[in-house]
Amino acid sequence: MASAAQRDSVTPDVQRLVGERGLIEAARRLRQGECVALPTETVYGLAADAGNESAIRAVFAAKQRPANHPLIVHIPPFEHLGRWACDVPEEACRLAEAFWPGPLTMLLHKADEVSPAVTGGRDTIALRVPAQPEFLRILSFLETGLAAPSANPYKRLSPTTADQVIDGMRGRIAAVLDAGPCDHGLESTIVDLTGSAPTIVRAGPITRREIEAVLNQRVAMPRSHDVAVPGNQKSHYQPNARLKRLESTRLREPSASAGYLVWSSITARSLLEQGIEPARVVKLPNEPGGFGRGLYAALHSLDQRAVDEIRVEQPPASEGWAAVNDRLLRAES
Numbered sequence: 001m002a003s004a005a006q007r008d009s010v011t012p013d014v015q016r017l018v019g020e021r022g023l024i025e026a027a028r029r030l031r032q033g034e035c036v037a038l039p040t041e042t043v044y045g046l047a048a049d050a051g052n053e054s055a056i057r058a059v060f061a062a063k064q065r066p067a068n069h070p071l072i073v074h075i076p077p078f079e080h081l082g083r084w085a086c087d088v089p090e091e092a093c094r095l096a097e098a099f100w101p102g103p104l105t106m107l108l109h110k111a112d113e114v115s116p117a118v119t120g121g122r123d124t125i126a127l128r129v130p131a132q133p134e135f136l137r138i139l140s141f142l143e144t145g146l147a148a149p150s151a152n153p154y155k156r157l158s159p160t161t162a163d164q165v166i167d168g169m170r171g172r173i174a175a176v177l178d179a180g181p182c183d184h185g186l187e188s189t190i191v192d193l194t195g196s197a198p199t200i201v202r203a204g205p206i207t208r209r210e211i212e213a214v215l216n217q218r219v220a221m222p223r224s225h226d227v228a229v230p231g232n233q234k235s236h237y238q239p240n241a242r243l244k245r246l247e248s249t250r251l252r253e254p255s256a257s258a259g260y261l262v263w264s265s266i267t268a269r270s271l272l273e274q275g276i277e278p279a280r281v282v283k284l285p286n287e288p289g290g291f292g293r294g295l296y297a298a299l300h301s302l303d304q305r306a307v308d309e310i311r312v313e314q315p316p317a318s319e320g321w322a323a324v325n326d327r328l329l330r331a332e333s
């Protein structure tokens with residue numbers, strides 16, 4: 001196998017764009033029909049002009065994502081939803097008012113003008129306004145929507161820093177706009193508004209309870225999302241090492257070749273006291289927001305330690321942990 005140094009000398013690196021000049025360069029490339037990785041408040045996305053079919057095809061090619069897995073279109077604030085969607089229900093306006101810009105994606109019926117290349121051939125479209133200042137400025141320069149799936153190779157972990165984008169997409173994309181780590185670290189909540197009742201098809205930073213409070217009605221959240229959201233199979237969001245969730249007490253019987261991801265101080269201390277190398281024990285905050293923010297970065301860093309298994313301390317089953325538990329379930333092999 002090639003060493004990292006050998007590989008780097010033959011594989012073109014991903015250019016890191018920074019600051020004001022980087023932002024303008026990213027916008028210029030996007031306008032020309034290139035794809036560029038951009039930060040959002042959830043994870044880094046691989047962006048392309050949603051109105052340019054060849055740019056969209058380049059996104060699918062770079063990720064090696066099947067063409068029938070639709071992309072989310074990111075739109076500017078106060079955009080007329082009628083440009084992208086039709087038959088927009090009143091619920092969509094209420095959710096947009098409450099949560100945009102922010103980590104909520106809505107599935108709506110697509111407008112005729114939207115290319116089926118973006119929607120994977122479906123007659124629905126996923127829309128969101130991201131809450132990330134650089135992304136929003138680029139949207140205002142371009143005056144169009146940007147289709148952007150997470151900026152990782154197909155079936156791999158989503159990146160929450162520019163370094164992770166560069167590691168995963170080297171040789172596949174030309175540039176990433178680096179604006180530091182993402183605020184949430186987990187992908188947006190997706191709510192389907194195309195059926196008879198609103199349904200959450202991917203758990204995320206906006207909780208079911210928050211959505212129910214705005215809509216003033218119960219919202220369904222099925223455990224299996226495979227049918228409604230094709231790119232969302234169980235096998236997604238996986239690190240290279242095998243991941244296993246274990247109850248706190250079971251996790252305290254360590255194996256030297258494993259890496260550990262824990263939320264309780266007692267478990268972290270017990271592992272260290274039993275001689276597990278500190279670099280193999282990642283302790284994340286004992287609350288879902290902080291745990292979610294650090295989750296992918298922790299899995300990336302444990303993967304780089306070449307552990308044969310990542311043992312994760314099973315978080316509580318309560319509603320607030322739904323997005324974290326959803327991603328852990330998918331990451332488990």
Ligand code: TXA
Binds near residue numbers: 150
């Ligand atoms: O936070 C996020 O949502 C990030 C950032 C970059 O915005 N994006 C993201 O994109 O996670 P992606 O492509 O990795 O996941 C989007 C999910 C996929 O599972 C896709 O199948 C689903 O949204 N999706 C998109 N359009 C859809 C549609 N028209 N119908 C059903 N599912 C759709």
Ligand code: MG
Binds near residue numbers: 149150158
């Ligand atoms: Mg993804």
